[in-house]
Amino acid sequence: MPTCRTCGRELPSATRGRPAKYCSRACRARAYRERVAEKQQAGEPTDSPGTALSVDRIVRAGIDLIDREGGAGPSMRRTAAELGVGVMSLYRYVSGKEELGRLMIDTVFGEHPLPEPGPAGWRAKLELSARNEWQIYREHPWIPQLFALTTRPPIAPQLMSYTDWRIRAVDDLGLEFPTMVRIAIMVSTHTQSSAYPLAVEQFAHDTREEWLGARSGRIQEAFTSSPLPMIAQFGADAFEASQPHSIFEFGLRCLLDGVEKIISDRPAG
Structure with a gap:
């Protein structure tokens, strides 16, 4: 039984065409990144940022971008800018931000x-x-x-x-x-x-402790303006x-x- 070259899972036998090498796009993307890393360590040239666009490169760029800068979801425009290409170039590989988000999640869980x-x-x-x-x-x-x-x-x-x-x-x-x-x-x-x-919390400019400290006056006002006997007992243990x-x-x-x-x-x- 053939197995995935990345994770070792069993692959279904191919009934037509070339046999599959990977069980998912996530494993294929992971194998691609490993090949690129090996080339970089060996001093071999790798694809430049504006060339050799692929689903795997787009997905990885989307993940790296949102990990670094945050956001409520993937952006085709920001991902295209990350890759140094026009946004319409991405639509040749993914149908839109919904599919991009799905592929990003699939890649992360596959890792x-x-x-x-x-x-x-x-x-x-x-x-x-x-x-x-x-x-x-x-x-x-x-x-x-x-x-x-x-x-x-x-x-x-x-x-x-x-x-x-x-x-x-x-x-x-x-x-x-x-x-x-x-x-x-x-x-x-x-x-x-x-x-x-x-x-x-990841992109906040202050910690939760600092955020609460800066609002201690308003918190005290809330305690006095409303009957909150349990909330008023909050201390370090309750905060933790x-x-x-x-x-x-x-x-x-x-x-x-x-x-x-x-x-x-x-x-x-």
């Missing part, structure tokens, strides 16, 4: 594959997958913002592989398939929502509890406790 078979036990597997996804959002905090802009999930195989992996993690527990799907999606939804504030990473860890533990209750309550047999 963080979940291990096979993973740790023993459904809970350890779901924890690992959630923390893997959390790390993706820490490195690329624009992704949760991009998810929030659409009511439809991107058709990105590498992203979908996380859902597939999670369903397989709970596949032998006697649960109905719709329940397993809900569990898999809930883990991702919780991780995305907890990571949403990370994009704001409200941080995105704390919300993520606490919510993940509660979510998995709930899954454990579902498993224990399932009908015998």
